[in-house]
Amino acid sequence: MFKKTIAFVMVLLLSVSASSISFAHVDYSGIIESESNWVAGLQQPSGAIVVSKTNTFLWPPVTGATSYKIEPYFANLAVIGMLENPSAANILVAKNWINWYFNHLNQPDYNGINGSVYVYYANASTGVETSSGGYDSTDSYGTTFATMLKKYVEVSGDSTLLINNKAKIEMAVDGSIATLQTDGLTYSKPDYQIKFLMDNVEVNEGLASMAWLENNVLGDSTKGTYYSGKKSSNTTGIESLWNTGNNNYNSSAGQPSNWGVFYADATAQVFPIWTGVILPTSARAISLYGSLNSNYPGWPNLSTPDAFPWAILAYSGSVMEDSTRVNTFLTNIRESYITTGHPWPYYAMEAGFTIRAAKKIRDKDNLALSQSITASSSSGTAANANNGNLNDSWTGATTNNEWIQTNLGTSKTLNRLVIKWGATYATQYKIQVSDDGTTYTDAYTETAGNGGTDDILFSAVTKKYVKLLFTTKSAAGGVNLKEFELYNATAEVPINLALNRTATASSFPADVQKSVDGNLGTRWGSASLNNEWYQVDLGAAKTIDKVVVNWEAAYDTAYTIQTSTDNINFTSQFSTTIGDGGIDTITFSPTSARYVKILLTTRATGYGSSFWELEVYNTGGSGGTPPATPLVDPLSDWTKAYSHSTNMQLDSTSPTYFEGDTSRASRNNTSAGTIVYNKTGLTSFSAKIYEFGADLTKVKFYSSPNGTTWTLINSTHDALVATQSNWYRTNFTNTGTIPAGTNYLKVELSSTFAPYDTELSEITIN
Numbered sequence: 001m002f003k004k005t006i007a008f009v010m011v012l013l014l015s016v017s018a019s020s021i022s023f024a025h026v027d028y029s030g031i032i033e034s035e036s037n038w039v040a041g042l043q044q045p046s047g048a049i050v051v052s053k054t055n056t057f058l059w060p061p062v063t064g065a066t067s068y069k070i071e072p073y074f075a076n077l078a079v080i081g082m083l084e085n086p087s088a089a090n091i092l093v094a095k096n097w098i099n100w101y102f103n104h105l106n107q108p109d110y111n112g113i114n115g116s117v118y119v120y121y122a123n124a125s126t127g128v129e130t131s132s133g134g135y136d137s138t139d140s141y142g143t144t145f146a147t148m149l150k151k152y153v154e155v156s157g158d159s160t161l162l163i164n165n166k167a168k169i170e171m172a173v174d175g176s177i178a179t180l181q182t183d184g185l186t187y188s189k190p191d192y193q194i195k196f197l198m199d200n201v202e203v204n205e206g207l208a209s210m211a212w213l214e215n216n217v218l219g220d221s222t223k224g225t226y227y228s229g230k231k232s233s234n235t236t237g238i239e240s241l242w243n244t245g246n247n248n249y250n251s252s253a254g255q256p257s258n259w260g261v262f263y264a265d266a267t268a269q270v271f272p273i274w275t276g277v278i279l280p281t282s283a284r285a286i287s288l289y290g291s292l293n294s295n296y297p298g299w300p301n302l303s304t305p306d307a308f309p310w311a312i313l314a315y316s317g318s319v320m321e322d323s324t325r326v327n328t329f330l331t332n333i334r335e336s337y338i339t340t341g342h343p344w345p346y347y348a349m350e351a352g353f354t355i356r357a358a359k360k361i362r363d364k365d366n367l368a369l370s371q372s373i374t375a376s377s378s379s380g381t382a383a384n385a386n387n388g389n390l391n392d393s394w395t396g397a398t399t400n401n402e403w404i405q406t407n408l409g410t411s412k413t414l415n416r417l418v419i420k421w422g423a424t425y426a427t428q429y430k431i432q433v434s435d436d437g438t439t440y441t442d443a444y445t446e447t448a449g450n451g452g453t454d455d456i457l458f459s460a461v462t463k464k465y466v467k468l469l470f471t472t473k474s475a476a477g478g479v480n481l482k483e484f485e486l487y488n489a490t491a492e493v494p495i496n497l498a499l500n501r502t503a504t505a506s507s508f509p510a511d512v513q514k515s516v517d518g519n520l521g522t523r524w525g526s527a528s529l530n531n532e533w534y535q536v537d538l539g540a541a542k543t544i545d546k547v548v549v550n551w552e553a554a555y556d557t558a559y560t561i562q563t564s565t566d567n568i569n570f571t572s573q574f575s576t577t578i579g580d581g582g583i584d585t586i587t588f589s590p591t592s593a594r595y596v597k598i599l600l601t602t603r604a605t606g607y608g609s610s611f612w613e614l615e616v617y618n619t620g621g622s623g624g625t626p627p628a629t630p631l632v633d634p635l636s637d638w639t640k641a642y643s644h645s646t647n648m649q650l651d652s653t654s655p656t657y658f659e660g661d662t663s664r665a666s667r668n669n670t671s672a673g674t675i676v677y678n679k680t681g682l683t684s685f686s687a688k689i690y691e692f693g694a695d696l697t698k699v700k701f702y703s704s705p706n707g708t709t710w711t712l713i714n715s716t717h718d719a720l721v722a723t724q725s726n727w728y729r730t731n732f733t734n735t736g737t738i739p740a741g742t743n744y745l746k747v748e749l750s751s752t753f754a755p756y757d758t759e760l761s762e763i764t765i766n
Contacts, residue, residue, distance in 0.1 A: 025489050026330045028362030029390055029420055030453060034338055035351045035358075036085035039078045040093040042348055044068075044122050046129060047100035049075040049093075055344035059121035059130060067121040070129065072101065073136060074349040076144040079152075081352025084359045086155035087391045094152050095161060101145060102168045105175075110134075111190040115168075115175025117141055139186035140199045142176030143206020145169075150209040159217050166218050173210045176203060177230055184237025185253055195253035197268045200238050205275040207231035238277055247646055248288060259295045262305040266295060270316035280319050286638045287646060289320050294643035294676075297707060298518075300328035302336060302539070303500040308345045309333055311353035318360035322639050324678075326361050328495060330354070335618070336540040343540065363388060367414055368466070368486040372407040377478075385481045393422045396470065396478040404481065405467040407437065415460035416489040417444070418453065419468075422480030425451035428472035433463035440467060449474070457489065497544065498536045498596065498616040505534045507608070515614050520709045523552050525610035526600060532609055535597040538616065541565050545590040546617040547574070548583065549598065552610040555581035558602035559609075563593035570597060579604070583741070590618070613706070631679045631765040636663040642678035642707070642744065647671055651759060657727045658690050664759040672750035676707065679765050680743050687732040687747065688761040690723070698751040699732060699758060704744040713738060713745075729761075 042050050050068035059067040079094050101117060109116045110133065119132040135141065149169065153159055162169060179187035185195040186203050207227050214224035241250045243257070248269055251257045257265035269288045272278045278285050292313070296304055299313050314329040333354055337346040363369055368386045375382040377397040385394040385404055396402030417431055427449045432440040444458040451474060466486060470479045496518070503512040507527040514522035516536055526532035538544075547561050558577040562570040573588045581604065596616050600609040633640035635650065647669050652662040667673040682703075689699055696717060702710040714735045720728040745765055749758045 025416060025455065025457070025487075026327050026334075026358070026361075027418065027453060027455060028330070028358040028366075029418070029483060029485065031330060031334065031338065031358040032085050032355050032362070033390055035355045036082045036087075036090055038342055039082040039348055039351050039355075040090055042078070043093050043096060044070075044129070045127055046122075047096035048120065048122060048129060049078060049097050049348060050122060051075075051349075052342070052344055052347040054342060055347065056124055057121060059123075059132070064121075065126075066124045067130075068124055070120040070122060071136070072104075072117045072119070073141050073144055074347065076141070076148045078348035078352035080144075080148050081355035083148075083151045083155050084355050085390055091152075091156045091158070094148075094156070095158070098149065098152065098161065101172070102165055105168060105171060107171075109138075111138070113138055113175050113178045113190065115142055115171035115173070115178075117172075135189065137188040137192070137199060138190070139176050139179055139188060140202040140206075142172035142174075143203045143210075146173050146206040146213065147202075147209040150212055153213070153217055162213065162217050163219075166220070169210075169213070169218070170223065173206065173227070176206065180230065180234070181237075183240060183253075184233040184235070185240070186234070195237075195241075196264070197238070197241050197249050197251055198264060198271045200234060200241075201271045201275040201277045204231055204234050204238060204277050207234060208276070235277070238272065248291065259291060262296065266292060267310070267312070270313065274312065274316045274319050280321070281637070283649065285320065286650070289316065289322075290638055290641070290644045290648075291646055292316075293325070294645070297643065298500055300325040300332065301495050301497075301499055302329070302332045309337065309350050309354075311350045311357060314357040315353040315360070318357040318364075320639065321364055321637075323361050323365055324639075326357050330358055330361075332495060335542045340540045359388075362485070365487055366485045367408055367412050367488065368406050368484060371409060373404065374407075375404040376402045385484055388483070390420065390483055393480055393482045395422070395424075395480045398473075398476060398478050400472055401469065402479055403467055403469045404484075405437070405465060406486075408464055408466065408486075411435065411462050411464045413460055413462045413488045414466070414486050415458055416487040417456045417458070417466075418483075418485040418487070419456075420453055420482040420484070421451045422482050424473055424475045424477040424480045425449055426470035426472060426479050427474050428470075430469045430471065431456070431458065432467040432469055433461050434465040434467070435463060437465045440465075460488070496615045496617060497538050497542055498614055501539055502537045503535065503614075504537070506532045515611055518613070518706045518708055520550065520612045520706060523610055523612045525552070525554065526608035528603075528606065528608045530600070530602055532600045533597055534600065534609075534611075534614065535595055536614060536616065537567075538594050538596065541592050541594045543590050543618045544593050544596070544616050546585065546587045546619050547596065547598075548585050548613075548615040548617070549611050550583050550613040550615075551581045552612055553581070554603065554605045554607040554610040555579060556600045556602060556609050557604045560599040560601065561586055561588075562597045562599060563591055564595040564597070565592055567595050570595075577602070587619070631677060631682075632762070633677070633764075634663055634762050635665045635760060640677070642676045644675045645671075645673050647755075648673045648675060651756070657724050658759070658761065659723055659729065661690075661761050664690065664761045666759040667749060667755045669755050670751075670753075672748055674749075675747045675760065677745045677747075677763070677765055678707065678743060679745070681740075682742050682745055682765050683738055684734055684766045685732075685745055685763060687763040689717070689730055689732055690759045690761055691720075691728050691730070692726060692757040693753065695751065695753070695757075696720075696730065698749065700748045700750070701732070701734065702746040702748065703738050703742040704746065705739075705741045707744045710746060711739065 048070045056066045058064045106116045108114045116138045120129045122129045187193040211224045211227040214220045251265045317326045373382045384392040431444040434440045505512045511524045515524040557579045560575040561573045564570040574586045651664045651666045655662045701713040704710045716735045717730040717732045
């Protein structure tokens with residue numbers, strides 16, 4: 001197999017701009033700012049917030065004018081996200097939206113309900129708004145409005161607006177629960193009597209918000225008790241939707257869910273998590289989220305059975321503290337939508353949940369957030385630089401060599417700094433670290449700062465104190481620092497941008513998706529001719545620098561890789577006449593492309609050209625995957641696992657049998673249980689196992705390049721160590737070389753003696 005390397009570049013990440021590492025590390029605050037500004041820009045002069053300005057409708061249908069859609073439910077959820085960046089401008093946008101909502105309350109609507117709001121259409125040319133005379137639902141409109149009002153008053157402090165409109169707020173919420181039935185569940189609307197899980201958990205969250213508003217803002221504890229009672233009844237109703245046989249929620253009353261149905265069955269399962277109906281640490285939430293990932297592993301790559309990005313899944317992942325999947329999603333959403341003009345089907349609600357996901361992961365992983373902070377001057381405002389608020393700042397004295405320092409509380413490992421500069425920035429500065437806050441060493445030196453956002457990776461250090469020393473300023477004023485963030489950044493897994501994207505080919509179109517489905521057991525093959533072609537549409541222009549072709553036996557000796565942004569003008573990135581089949585990995589200088597085509601010039605056999613899989617990547621310009629750190633899972637939760645079977649559970653019982661270990665994974669029945677881990681290019685593993693009765697023949701490990709096709713790994717274990725009551729401990733490792741290109745490891749526990757007889761305590765994957 002010959003090795004192909006085009007314009008291979010090894011980037012030393014010592015001084016990198018935000019754009020050069022956007023693939024590997026997410027600029028959470030940048031996403032929060034950009035998307036909140038985009039939502040604000042969707043506001044009409046009337047205060048209405050439209051769904052999107054890149055997707056229009058004819059209203060009235062067929063004969064009407066080009067119009068923007070005003071969907072109150074989507075707008076409520078978009079504004080909740082927008083208010084994660086509570087600038088004065090965004091607070092005003094929210095206030096204008098609230099007033100629009102008040103002014104459009106039906107009294108009554110066509111169903112006789114007071115407090116509902118219709119969908120409207122705004123003429124794209126004149127701005128004139130026309131009612132559609134209908135709505136998607138009544139139950140989730142007013143309740144999401146209440147949740148939005150709670151967020152508004154929390155970040156703005158503007159209780160006057162709400163107090164002055166108490167009757168209208170109550171009318172809106174009462175309109176939402178007008179369809180509340182004796183079982184505690186609401187119908188979607190009077191003329192669509194379906195009790196949806198998704199609607200009802202939003203009702204539940206809204207009733208909790210309304211009770212809070214009555215007690216804390218509107219000054220009516222009697223009404224607070226009333227809405228709390230309605231929430232309690234609704235909570236009981238939601239619990240009645242739990243299907244113990246299926247171990248998931250019914251998608252609606254009387255309608256069992258099928259994990260094979262993406263919307264609404266599968267997606268509905270995470271709604272109780274992000275609305276707070278169930279705790280993210282509960283066994284139920286962990287199981288539901290794990291099942292979602294097992295059934296739809298492509299969602300972080302924007303690969304789902306429908307066209308929408310599904311930022312709700314990312315927000316659910318952030319609530320579950322799943323940084324890995326959410327980071328992958330945010331990287332893709334930036335590449336596919338944020339940097340490309342927000343094309344449809346990205347719209348207001350998607351932006352709202354994208355913001356919320358970014359903020360939740362930022363605030364979880366930012367080591368500097370709200371830590372103790374001191375500065376060389378203006379110490380009273382120093383905390384503005386690490387409070388997570390992008391709308392205030394710290395300004396130093398007008399001299400050079402000002403500094404700001406944070407105490408992380410304990411020594412923490414860190415290797416990434418993000419700085420959000422204000423008007424005056426440092427052209428030269430240092431990142432210094434210390435164990436004691438007195439003696440410092442330099443971790444990084446900048447000599448050509450240019451303001452904006454600095455996103456810097458440096459060699460990892462484990463320290464308690466971090467100081468920014470600003471040696472030279474850009475202007476006469478003091479250095480102005482909006483925010484700085486510190487992270488322990490780990491290498492991200494490169495994303496196969498072609499996975500489940502739309503493919504086309506010169507022949508046999510029925511099989512084209514088989515070479516971008518991630519399944520190495522399926523393939524596309526061309527007609528038995530030279531000069532055939534195969535092409536994948538990445539959905540939007542993306543930066544790419546690597547293509548992998550996994551040939552079937554019928555390979556090509558001569559072929560060319562081409563890219564295009566418009567599907568008209570193509571540029572050749574690679575060409576060869578000496579192909580020898582197998583797996584070809586081609587790297588080239590980063591380029592922007594939406595379409596990737598392989599021209600199959602000359603066949604090596606008499607059959608048509610054929611390959612199992614075509615993969616496309618952005619490796620960040622390094623020509624390969626960044627060096628990875630070991631993946632260590634102590635099984636204290638499921639966040640390190642890629643997926644697990646529904647019969648796997650976390651076990652903390654009887655720690656004396658397990659040498660005090662209170663975090664293990666076991667099964668809840670005697671069927672085989674599995675846990676899957678995702679680590680690019682993994683080469684070895686070590687797994688700590690506890691076994692009852694010393695029978696270890698049913699512990700197996702499998703490798704896979706794609707999470708679909710599995711190969712048994714030969715393994716061995718150490719001598720058994722007796723712990724207590726016929727329990728034994730041992731450690732499994734692989735005995736041979738794990739195949740190159742392995743990205744997934746599956747652990748299988750399959751003993752039929754008893755569910756609990758084999759438990760995984762910890763696993764390390766290199």
